[in-house]
Amino acid sequence: MQQTYFAEDIRRVKKGVEGQGVCKFLNPFCETFGYNLLKVGGRQELASLPQMHPVLLAIEAIFNSRPIAPLSSDPNDCKALIPAHFIIGNSLKALPERAIVAENDINHHDEWSCIIAVKQRFWHQCSREYLSELQSRTKWVRDQPNIQVNALVITHEDNMPPQHWITGRVISVIPGKDNRVRVVEVKTPKCIMRRPIHKLALLLV
Known part of the structure; x- marks a missing residue:
């Protein structure tokens, strides 16, 4: 699901792009900055x-x-x-x-x-x-x-x-x-x- 809809966001995260809100639309799972986070509740601000x-x-x-x-x-x-x-x-x-x-x-x-x-x-x-x-x-x-x-x-x-x-x-x-x-x-x-x-x-x- 993420690879289909959030491919660009995942690519930017893997490159280490920080401070631009690239993780806010990854849902429901996001591996970012060395931490595994389960994101729930829809799109986060x-x-x-x-x-x-x-x-x-x-x-x-x-x-x-x-x-x-x-x-x-x-x-x-x-x-x-x-x-x-x-x-x-x-x-x-x-x-x-x-x-x-x-x-x-x-x-x-x-x-x-x-x-x-x-x-x-x-x-x-x-x-x-x-x-x-x-x-x-x-x-x-x-x-x-x-x-x-x-x-x-x-x-x-x-x-x-x-x-x-x-x-x-x-x-x-x-x-x-x-x-x-x-x-x-x-x-x-x-x-x-x-x-x-x-x-x-x-x-x-």
Whole structure:
């Protein structure tokens, strides 16, 4: 694919042409300046490795912030175990940043604005796919047990900032006439919310 559509860009990269944005259109793979980078999210505005470095760090932080299991069996503990606990022994922190929801929100003359845009696009895609993976895809094939009280879940919320996962404990279930649970009440560190089960991802021990 790259050889077909980006032959000229690849030729210039192999010659060591830097500083002219020759890498920005290589998609999805680009071997540039001695580093193997996987470029995702479409055509990028960031061309060089120094510009991509903050993005790669942000992507690493997103992966290391994913909830993978309950941190304890305490029904009052809403925290989840994340990969960062194995690396630094604590959760990761993310500074507040302006949400970029449309292309015209990006200031293409501001490098940091472009970095934030790439980071947020990756976050929205990654978080949706991760929650989808956690949700069982066999529910249409065979019966699944009802979600239980005290189970730790991730709630799917739109427009959440990067590295921000809402986890909580199920405090009550609301079965239907067929005795199947489709709605539950979840207690998070900040509030109690009622959510349909298709908006939840169960974290197993």
